[in-house]
Structure formats: C-alpha cells, structure tokens
Amino acid sequence: MIDNPQKTADLIFVGAKVHAMDARNAQYDAIAIKDDMILAVGSEADVLKCKGPETQLHQLAGGTLLPGINDAHLHGVWYGATYPKLMFKDHDFDWHGKLLDSEEGRETAILTAWEKLAALGITSYTEPGIGPGEDHGATGCFGTKVFDTYARLTGTKAQTARVTMLRLFGLLDGASQLDDYMSGLDQALPQTDPKWLSVNGVKIFADGIPPMRSAWTLAPYQGGGHGELLTGAGTEDERLDVFRQMIFEAHKRGLQIGVHATGDRASDAFIQALEDVGADDALRHYIIHGDLLTPEQLERMERLGIGIDLQPLIADQTHDWLAQAVNAEVAQRAWPLHLMVKHNWLTLTSDAPVASPDWRHIVVSAAKRLQQQQVPLTDELKVELLRMYTSVPAYQDFAESWKGTIAPGKVADLCWVGGDVFGEDFLHLPDMPIKLTMVGGRIVYQQN
Ligand SMILES: [Zn+2]
Structure with missing residues (x-):
C-alpha cells in the first residue's frame, strides 16, 4: 500500500514485523516514511519501490514495530x-x-x-x-x-x-x-x-x-x-x-x-x-x-x-x-x-x-x-490489549483518522520493541526493550 507512488521516502524500516493495530489486524514487513507521515507499508519489495538515492534504509534487527503508544x-x-x-x-x-x-x-x-x-x-x-x-x-x-x-x-x-x-x-x-x-x-x-x-x-x-x-x-x-x-x-x-x-x-x-x-x-x-x-x-x-x-x-x-x-x-x-x-x-x-x-x-x-x-x-x-477472571489469553486478546494503548486512545482523542494505527497517510509515530510482542512471551513483555521511538517522522529515542 503506497500513499503516493510519485514520492520517494525519506526513510524506510525493514527487518521488524509491522503491526498496524487496525481493525483487520494487518501485518507488514516494511514501512516507508516521508516528512512526518507514513508513505507506504507492505512487503519489503513493494516498500523498496519508494526508495530513492537520498532515502535512508534502516535495517531493524527483528522485533515488533507498533504505532506510537x-x-x-x-x-x-x-x-x-x-x-x-x-x-x-x-x-x-x-x-x-x-x-x-x-x-x-x-x-x-x-x-x-x-x-x-x-x-x-x-x-x-x-x-x-x-x-x-x-x-x-x-x-x-x-x-x-x-x-x-x-x-x-x-x-x-x-x-x-x-x-x-x-x-x-x-x-x-x-x-x-x-x-x-x-x-x-x-x-x-x-x-x-x-x-x-x-x-x-x-x-x-x-x-x-x-x-x-x-x-x-x-x-x-x-x-x-x-x-x-x-x-x-x-x-x-x-x-x-x-x-x-x-x-x-x-x-x-x-x-x-x-x-x-x-x-x-x-x-x-x-x-x-x-x-x-x-x-x-x-x-x-x-x-x-x-x-x-x-x-x-x-x-x-x-x-x-x-x-x-x-x-x-x-x-x-x-x-x-x-x-x-x-x-x-x-x-x-x-x-x-x-x-x-x-x-x-x-x-x-x-x-x-x-x-x-x-x-x-x-x-x-x-x-x-x-x-x-476466566478470560483466556488468546491471540485476539493480545491484539485487543495493545489496541487499548494505540487505536482506542486515538479514538478517545478524536484522532483515529490520522494516528493510532499504521497506514499510509497517517502520522509516522512508531514504537519499535525488541521482541515478538504478540508471541508466546506475551507475559514477559516487560523484558522486551524499547529500541526506538519515532514521532512525526523524527527519531526521538534510540536505545544505546
Ligand atoms: Zn489522574
């Protein structure tokens, strides 16, 4: 999915699983950023189509990319x-x-x-x-x-x-x-x-x-x-x-x-x-x-x-x-x-x-x-719990049209977690480091 195929990205992330946290629970392999917005999401091959000579390519070492918390x-x-x-x-x-x-x-x-x-x-x-x-x-x-x-x-x-x-x-x-x-x-x-x-x-x-x-x-x-x-x-x-x-x-x-x-x-x-x-x-x-x-x-x-x-x-x-x-x-x-x-x-x-x-x-x-309370920890519930920190608060903010999920045209607010957030280790989430934070296309935190 590319917002505007004419544009080249400032920055592309590959190497982490991208979880959109949208209603379809979409997942991607790569994401491209232009200015303060998400330009494209999809397979690596698709997203790399937005790469120009000036584009920075960030190879992330595994883990999960979420919308900003x-x-x-x-x-x-x-x-x-x-x-x-x-x-x-x-x-x-x-x-x-x-x-x-x-x-x-x-x-x-x-x-x-x-x-x-x-x-x-x-x-x-x-x-x-x-x-x-x-x-x-x-x-x-x-x-x-x-x-x-x-x-x-x-x-x-x-x-x-x-x-x-x-x-x-x-x-x-x-x-x-x-x-x-x-x-x-x-x-x-x-x-x-x-x-x-x-x-x-x-x-x-x-x-x-x-x-x-x-x-x-x-x-x-x-x-x-x-x-x-x-x-x-x-x-x-x-x-x-x-x-x-x-x-x-x-x-x-x-x-x-x-x-x-x-x-x-x-x-x-x-x-x-x-x-x-x-x-x-x-x-x-x-x-x-x-x-x-x-x-x-x-x-x-x-x-x-x-x-x-x-x-x-x-x-x-x-x-x-x-x-x-x-x-x-x-x-x-x-x-x-x-x-x-x-x-x-x-x-x-x-x-x-x-x-x-x-x-x-x-x-x-x-x-x-x-x-x-007898509610089993299913994969759906894991996603729902993370929505309560991403897409649902965006709804509370009347801002679901532009933040809270990962999609072309939304602001590039991202949180890269060093671990498989939705996997077997869900209850060990606190052991997974926050590796990088991006707000409006700017990297505002990077783990040393
Ligand atoms: Zn209070």
Whole structure:
C-alpha cells in the first residue's frame, strides 16, 4: 500500500514485523516514511519501490514495530516534576509540597516527562486536568500557567509526545464549584496546532477513591458511610444537582467529558445524567477509573457509547487496601475488566506518577487480571490489549483518522520493541526493550 507512488521516502524500516493495530489486524514487513507521515507499508519489495538515492534504509534487527503508544491518562507535568518517584511505590512521594513555581521549573518538568516517555515508546498522552482551579494549588503542577508552558513548547523540536488536554475548573482530586466551572468554560484558550496540543474537553472529579472511603458508593463502607460527591457543597441532593449541571453544560457546548468516578454511585450519576440529556457516542465521554462499575452500568454505558480509562497497576497496588474499606461482595467484583472488555471502549492507562507509565507492565497486569477472571489469553486478546494503548486512545482523542494505527497517510509515530510482542512471551513483555521511538517522522529515542 503506497500513499503516493510519485514520492520517494525519506526513510524506510525493514527487518521488524509491522503491526498496524487496525481493525483487520494487518501485518507488514516494511514501512516507508516521508516528512512526518507514513508513505507506504507492505512487503519489503513493494516498500523498496519508494526508495530513492537520498532515502535512508534502516535495517531493524527483528522485533515488533507498533504505532506510537498513547497513554490516555497520564499527568505529564506532575510526572516530570516528581520523577523518578511514584505515588504508590515511593513512601517519600510528596503529595502536597510545592513542586513548581517558576516558568523554568514548569519547562523542565515537561521536558523531563517527554524525554522519559520517549524512552518508553510513548508518543501521545492525555494530560487530564489543567486549569484555573489549580492556579493556587499546592503543587503548581496543574494551573493555567502549565497550559501556557505547554503551548510555548508545542511544535518545538523538544516535543516528543502529542498532548491532549482536559480542562479542570476545580481542584485536582478535590472540590469544584458551579460558578468557577461556568466562568472557566467561557474562557478562551490560546490557539495551538491540534495535532500537537489539543484541548478536547473537561475533567470533573465526581468523587475520591474507595481505599480512602471517599468514593461515592451504593453499599456502605465497613464501619459505615458511603462517601460523597465532590461537586458543589451542602446536602447530597445539592451536590448531585451541581454535578448534573456541570455535565449538561459541557455536553451542550459539545465538549468531551472525562469524569473521575470510582464509586458505583458516582458512576451511576454520570451515566444517568447522560441518559437524561439523550447523549450518544458523538462526544466520546468517558469514565476515568470506574473501579466499582456494575454489570448493569457497563451495559448502559455501552448503549450510550461511554468509554473507560482503566489503570490496572493501580488496581494491583490498591486492591488489598480497598478490600479493607468496602464490604467483601464489593471487593470481589471490583475492576470488572472482563465485562469492560466485552461492553465498552476501553483504554489502559498509567495515571503516572500515581503508578509507573511503563505500558509493558500495565498490559501484562491487565492480561493477568483477565486470566483470573476466566478470560483466556488468546491471540485476539493480545491484539485487543495493545489496541487499548494505540487505536482506542486515538479514538478517545478524536484522532483515529490520522494516528493510532499504521497506514499510509497517517502520522509516522512508531514504537519499535525488541521482541515478538504478540508471541508466546506475551507475559514477559516487560523484558522486551524499547529500541526506538519515532514521532512525526523524527527519531526521538534510540536505545544505546
Ligand atoms: Zn489522574
């Protein structure tokens, strides 16, 4: 398949198995790049037809070539500012200290994140929650100035990952008020090239997390209480009313909504609001986390086209802690990945720096959880799990027409893994090195 037979390639890769991650699960032997785009894919003989005198021919030593990895929920600036510490791994992770208070600091954090993510093959991520609610926030990692720093660095050579952003009009992991939200929605944003920095919607924190007994749940916690909504103030009804208005207003404006909801009651309120407003899949709204989603809720979400951003490593790292907070029946059905896979569009994500952004561990964690849930690790499932890091997040980004799969005419964002990703060793994926990362036709990482 050649996009334009008149053109000669800048660069051709041969020697690795190219997995397109498209709906047909197409596989090729070679790929040609011209400028920032994929020019051709196919057999070596076919692709070499695009070779001219100036074309660089890269002979790759085996392994798998994938579309660039897209982490659909990763706090880039926070990750860069706290690197190499991770919240659920390092006991001295600083949750609330001032991390960034200068332009230089913000720039360094972003550049650190990009450098480290490039070494993992990550070429896109969603920065979930930047906005005025955090202008005086403790860490300095989520305020409006962060957006400005991103905008300034966008399109420069330093940028090695495309950024999708959700705006936040309250506190990260905290309260939000309707007045702030409404005035935030009306604030204009600086123009940026949407292929490099795209602002698609809003993030709303519905609740906290089950281990802290702050998720809004249907069943009471051990010892009582069922959490509450973080939107608005006052009674349960008043908070729910504010939450629903926030959803209606964003939906009315055509904005995508990503709701942090871990409790089943919080998820239900979101689903109910979208049912009441007659939402369909046009705006690709999604639930972030969804720890306690019920089978019935997942089916309603399927009907509305609501997706899920899931964090398997957080599930691994907090399951025992969750089991001490909720009743045994709820703990038993937490993180129903087997049902999510069946009903919903689903991305696998890290939520870094909460957990490691190393997608290889996350994919394996998801595969193992599914095995525990009696879902066998078939070849189809392996492909599906990798789609949750490539083509599905591109769908979440409204960008499936130009990224997320390998095909002529799509951007040349690639991740070369030194191993047979879809073979027998799938559960040893973390042992396979990331050998090379390309973004927009530029090689931004190469293993020594
Ligand atoms: Zn998060």
